[in-house]
Amino acid sequence: MANILTVYFSLKGQTIAPGMKIVNLKKGNTAVVAEYIQKAVGGDLFEIETVKTYIKDHMKMIYEAKEEQKKGIRPELRVFPDSIEEYDTVFVGTPNWWNELPMPVVAFLEHFDWKGKKISPFVTSEGSGVGSMVDQIRKICQGAEIKEALSIRGSEAEVSESRIDSWTKIKI
Ligand SMILES: Cc1cc2nc3c(=O)[nH]c(=O)nc-3n(C[C@H](O)[C@H](O)[C@H](O)COP(=O)(O)O)c2cc1C
Numbered sequence: 001m002a003n004i005l006t007v008y009f010s011l012k013g014q015t016i017a018p019g020m021k022i023v024n025l026k027k028g029n030t031a032v033v034a035e036y037i038q039k040a041v042g043g044d045l046f047e048i049e050t051v052k053t054y055i056k057d058h059m060k061m062i063y064e065a066k067e068e069q070k071k072g073i074r075p076e077l078r079v080f081p082d083s084i085e086e087y088d089t090v091f092v093g094t095p096n097w098w099n100e101l102p103m104p105v106v107a108f109l110e111h112f113d114w115k116g117k118k119i120s121p122f123v124t125s126e127g128s129g130v131g132s133m134v135d136q137i138r139k140i141c142q143g144a145e146i147k148e149a150l151s152i153r154g155s156e157a158e159v160s161e162s163r164i165d166s167w168t169k170i171k172i
Pocket of ligand 1: 010011015016025027028029061062063094096098125127128155
């Protein structure tokens, strides 16, 4: 189905797992969920990538991210899709960063006109869920219909395919 886009932001490398354990991910949690969604619904898959590289050390990186959010810095993105006009439904995937959208996701969303689109947000976190991210999406994407968000615990992303699959079925 060419009128569906799944877009996501996700970091590989160090992340925090249950028990405050630092683990090294080959693929980010949100990327895992995004791929399951695209497998279920078809359409196009797009990864939001920044020009800058975030600090590798997770415990330092979280403060880099917080600073960016506090100052409202929009990091430069590598590339945007030429247009989102052809898509009716857009699945927007993001990790929870301090209960807010990562600034790369803000930068991506602000780039487009979302009027008339259906947006299904999906979030991975280590327990806080969607935080204020759905409200942020609603504010930025004026005129879009925002569907109920899917919240997945990052460390359970790999084993959540059937839950993700069922969620996509009620969203379209
Ligand atoms: C900067 C930063 C802030 C985070 N803040 C929270 C938080 O407030 N609540 C939470 O449950 N998880 C938080 N996390 C954990 C991530 O949301 C979680 O590990 C997510 O699955 C990471 O997705 P990714 O692997 O696709 O980047 C944070 C992670 C980072 C890097």
